[in-house]
Amino acid sequence: MLSKRLTPEQAWQKIRHFCAYQERSHFETKEKLFGFGLSKTDVETLISRLIEEDYLNEARFAAQFAGGHFRMKKWGKVKIIYALKQKRVSPVNIKYALKEIDDENYKAILIKLAEAKWNSLKQEQYLNRQAKTTQYLINKGYEPALVQETIQQIRRAAKD
Numbered sequence: 001m002l003s004k005r006l007t008p009e010q011a012w013q014k015i016r017h018f019c020a021y022q023e024r025s026h027f028e029t030k031e032k033l034f035g036f037g038l039s040k041t042d043v044e045t046l047i048s049r050l051i052e053e054d055y056l057n058e059a060r061f062a063a064q065f066a067g068g069h070f071r072m073k074k075w076g077k078v079k080i081i082y083a084l085k086q087k088r089v090s091p092v093n094i095k096y097a098l099k100e101i102d103d104e105n106y107k108a109i110l111i112k113l114a115e116a117k118w119n120s121l122k123q124e125q126y127l128n129r130q131a132k133t134t135q136y137l138i139n140k141g142y143e144p145a146l147v148q149e150t151i152q153q154i155r156r157a158a159k160d
Helices: 008-021 026-035 040-052 058-073 077-086 091-098 103-120 126-139 144-159
Strands: none
Touching (some): 008 026, 077 091, 103 144
16 A cells, blocks of 8 residues: 555556556456545546556456466466456456467367376376376366366377
8 A cells, every 4th residue: 555645647647557568457457546545436537547548458458368378377268267257357358358269279288288297197006197187287277078088088099
């Protein structure tokens, strides 16, 4: 919390920079503005102004968040949805953001992660190996049914 309250104009300068630096959700932007000691009306006014001047766009934020976390951190859709809900992004924008993730690429990454984990557990008993690989992929946010299907694929490939 800042030691002194900012005027709406001072807050505008700071929040503009905050939103220009990186895409932000409406929720985190509002939290930041309230942290400046502004009233609810001032916060709503500044949020509207940020949206009008295209500093703040929830759909754009959601798409960049989903794409970035998938490409860089290799997160699955379940984890991305959960994180976007934590940031209070609307369901419509979450759905839009998930369309940014190519299904072919999604499955390819899942297989790559599964194979790497499977191969790193060569010393484990078969059931432990399967359980640990499954748990790892579910923790990364991949859908349980898709994870099971992928592990079955890896097992079949290993037998050949």
